[in-house]
Amino acid sequence: MNAPLTPPLDAAGLAEAFQVFARASEELTQAYGGLQQQVGVLTERLDLLLEALPAGVVVLDNHGRVEQINKAASVMLGSTLVGSDWQPFAARMLVASDTPGEWELAAAEAECRVSISETALDRSGGRIVLLHDVTEAWRMRRAAARNERLAAMGEMVAGLAHQLRTPLASALLYTGHLANTQLAATQRADVAGRAVERLRHLERLIQDMLIFARGEALGREAFGICELIAELRHTIEPVAARGGVVFDTDCAAGTEQVFGNRKEIAAALTNLLENALQVLGEGGRVLLAADLDGEEVRFRVRDNGRGIEPAMQDRLFEPFFTTRADGTGLGLAIARGVARAHGGDIALWSEPGVGSEFTFSLPLIVQNEVARTEELAA
Template sequence: MSLPATDDRLDARQLAEAFRQFSEASEALTGAYAGLQTQVGQLTERLSVLMGALPAGVVVLDRDGFVVQANRAVEAMFGQALAGVEWAHFSAARLAATDTPGEWQFETAGETRRVTRVDAALESGDGRIVLLNDVTDAHRMRLAVERNERLAAMGEMVAGLAHQLRTPLAAALLYTATLVQQEMGPADRERIGNRAIERLRHLEKLIRDMLLFARGETLGREPFSICELVAELTQTLEPLARAKGLDLASACTCGDTRVVGDRKAIAGALTNLLENAVQALDGGGVIRFDAALDGPLARFRVADSGRGIDPALQSRLFEPFFTTRPDGTGLGLAIARGVARAHGGDIGIQSEPGHGTTFTLTLAMGA
């Protein structure tokens, strides 16, 4: 049994209408796609212009870590095209960490340049963007400012320094002049000779500290164990503390963690803090020396149970040549702060009269 002709005409009309609607939708989609392509082309062109104009280096990586795009600035930095380069291998070979956290250095055209580096993942998860900003000139200016500040401080204190040099020198001259007296017995001669040597050593230390402060920089960099340094300094200072009847205890919770820096300079800064604590205490006093990790920092603390330090003096303790001891050079704490800051950290004090003093020295782990 066949369907009526009217049904065939109805189906044909519906099919034609459906085809017309499909054609209109297809044309609309084609137009929209063409519009999107135009917008993408414009955005791509603007992005290319922007990347070319940026003074900072821009590197775009795919999900496998290969460079898919790099602007002129970053290729000028390294003196080569970077497209297709495996970035992890390239950056490990060319970029070296510096003593300042977040800053890297590399050699190019016979000079050393410094950059800051920021890595950011794309929201799509298909890669990353690396931004490199050249801070070489800013670093040089910072070093110059720090050196000028040190030289200015030395200039302001030159009169006081001359007095400090004159006092031990005059004492040494007096003692040595006494040694030529023929009637002096062997025991007195030895006693006077030891005093002359003591004053000359003090003079030597004063000059050495002055040179360290003027230089204000670390000379070597090596990885070393935090806990091994704590144990070594404790062993060195323990006889001195025991001779004064003091209790010196240490602790380190850093495990096998190592920090990179000038081990000798850091040890000298911590030794200065420990010696100050020993000199500030009387028999029966307690000194606690500990080290721990504090986020990106290694934190050293030297706490004593002494008389504490007056708040009016605390703000001046780190001034060059300021000292409260007759035999002090006034440079130890200034040098210690310089060492800490050269390693991306700092030094601070907490003290209250009658409740002891705590010095905290920090170093950047990524230095």
């Protein structure tokens, strides 16, 4: 009969082994309890930290549902959202603003703008969305821009008085002639026409001043770049043809859109085109083109006219500076104001004897911001 491989444990040995096991189990239980307590403390601290953060924090699970949201985010968004799908809420709540990277909250009681950033939480697909309230910074930028315009208007007071006095004096002179009973009917009609012309010039000057003073692009909408080019071609082509000027257009912007006041942008570009037509004679050429440059669209108005002297180029955008007797001197200043109100700008290239080109640049806000909205909401 074979001997057992291990000697049997006696009762004392079994008792000792059980005690060792019991002590180990108790130590493990205590250690686990300590870890749970530490996790609880850390979780509590993390919750306190999230609640104390001035930035909004939204934690999403791998299904895009809101798992956690801090107080700042709840205040900004007007809802706790826990358990809700982020996608439909973001699509409904976030509206692209005129500043790249900034959003307007559609349901906010007062004006509220936020910047948004996002990062992956872990490999499971969870994400953290951070919202920063930039409303005050935006208001300060807007106030600074308005103060700059008002300061410019203060410098223009003397020029404005002269600009208003001249057409008004002419209109008064012409209307005074109408009281002359000796005037023939044809002469009376001619004098009346001249008076109306001066009054219309005065009206245009006042309208331009109001646009310049406002400076903000109100009534914004999304519209196609090439659609605007086609609209301007339809408007300008007959005018160019009457003057014997060849007018061409070229749009390389595809289906890209911009977000802004379509009427004001069209008016600014029309002003640039009319300026070009007025300096050209029969056989001249004007090109209106649009192309993309990174995050911007560039509207270019080019002519083959006599060009602009370098000394005069620096003054062209000054309010009331004009080289034409019938000009208000505000067209280019307004065009620059419209561009800047939309986050863009206007630049001039000109060479005497060769021609000039004005570049009216605007950011591609809508395309980038819509894509970003879809990314955040997905």
